[in-house]
Amino acid sequence: MHDPVPVLTIDGPSGAGKGTAARAVAARLGWNFLDSGAIYRALAVAAMDRGVACEDEAALAALAHSLDLVFEAAAVPRTILWGADIGDRIVTEECGNLASKVAAFPRVRQALLEKQRSFRRPPGLVADGRDMGTVVFPDALYKVFLTASAEVRALRRYKQLKEKGIDVSLADLTEEIEARDRRDRERPIAPLKAADGAVIIDSSDLSIEEVIQACLAVARSRRES
Ligand SMILES: Nc1ncnc2c1ncn2[C@@H]1O[C@H](COP(=O)(O)OP(=O)(O)OP(=O)(O)O)[C@@H](O)[C@H]1O
Numbered sequence: 025m026h027d028p029v030p031v032l033t034i035d036g037p038s039g040a041g042k043g044t045a046a047r048a049v050a051a052r053l054g055w056n057f058l059d060s061g062a063i064y065r066a067l068a069v070a071a072m073d074r075g076v077a078c079e080d081e082a083a084l085a086a087l088a089h090s091l092d093l094v095f096e097a098a099a100v101p102r103t104i105l106w107g108a109d110i111g112d113r114i115v116t117e118e119c120g121n122l123a124s125k126v127a128a129f130p131r132v133r134q135a136l137l138e139k140q141r142s143f144r145r146p147p148g149l150v151a152d153g154r155d156m157g158t159v160v161f162p163d164a165l166y167k168v169f170l171t172a173s174a175e176v177r178a179l180r181r182y183k184q185l186k187e188k189g190i191d192v193s194l195a196d197l198t199e200e201i202e203a204r205d206r207r208d209r210e211r212p213i214a215p216l217k218a219a220d221g222a223v224i225i226d227s228s229d230l231s232i233e234e235v236i237q238a239c240l241a242v243a244r245s246r247r248e249s
């Protein structure tokens with residue numbers, strides 16, 4: 025029997041540093057990388073562009089099935105939706121919020137399941153999101169739940185958006201992030217939570233490099249045991 029392609033899942037709340045760590049860990053292991061949040065964000069952009077209401081589950085699920093989305097790996101990665109680069113549009117907190125609304129619909133999640141699983145290709149995959157270890161890759165060998173205090177996460181996101189020239193108020197951002205996390209945690213389907221057996225890493229007082237090393241240690245320790 026051949027071994028399944030190994031997967032390291034990194035789930036956690038917004039701004040915990042999942043994407044930053046997952047991308048770097050994937051590069052160091054030479055594995056593929058999946059930013060599942062970007063898929064939900066791209067769906068939110070598609071819904072806006074095509075005039076699909078964020079309450080219309082059936083239309084959103086149909087849109088999700090037809091999504092022509094490509095992630096171009098490069099020094100500055102590009103997200104291409106129906107041939108157009110939407111990289112700048114998916115980074116805003118408004119888009120994150122809308123993504124979190126459309127992500128709460130079971131038919132939307134079902135429609136995006138295979139797309140996410142198709143990233144599992146040799147020699148391995150690092151996948152970040154909310155339900156990577158619980159729903160999308162429940163058989164993953166390595167599971168991390170990466171968290172940080174709400175204040176630290178809001179400040180990180182604030183700095184990130186400022187660097188991109190996006191003007192936001194820290195107070196508004198903190199409220200938005202907390203509301204989004206609440207919605208993600210409380211939804212009945214695929215809620216944000218640590219998978220059974222996941223290693224919990226609190227990044228509040230860790231540098232990016234320390235988080236990367238902690239994730240690599242999870243992959244190494246499990247492989248050795
Ligand atoms: N340990 C850390 N220390 C300081 N800044 C960090 C750390 N980890 C990530 N950051 C910074 O925080 C910001 C958010 O990080 P990132 O996008 O990786 O979070 P995320 O968990 O993937 O968020 P989301 O789920 O909303 O996409 C980035 O600007 C990143 O550089």
Ligand SMILES: Nc1ccn([C@@H]2O[C@H](COP(=O)(O)O)[C@@H](O)[C@H]2O)c(=O)n1
Binds near residue numbers: 060064065152156
């Ligand atoms: N596996 C996932 C990933 C993301 N979501 C939803 O998308 C929103 C945006 O995600 P980011 O990681 O890019 O911030 C997020 O708030 C979730 O609602 C999801 O449901 N499942």
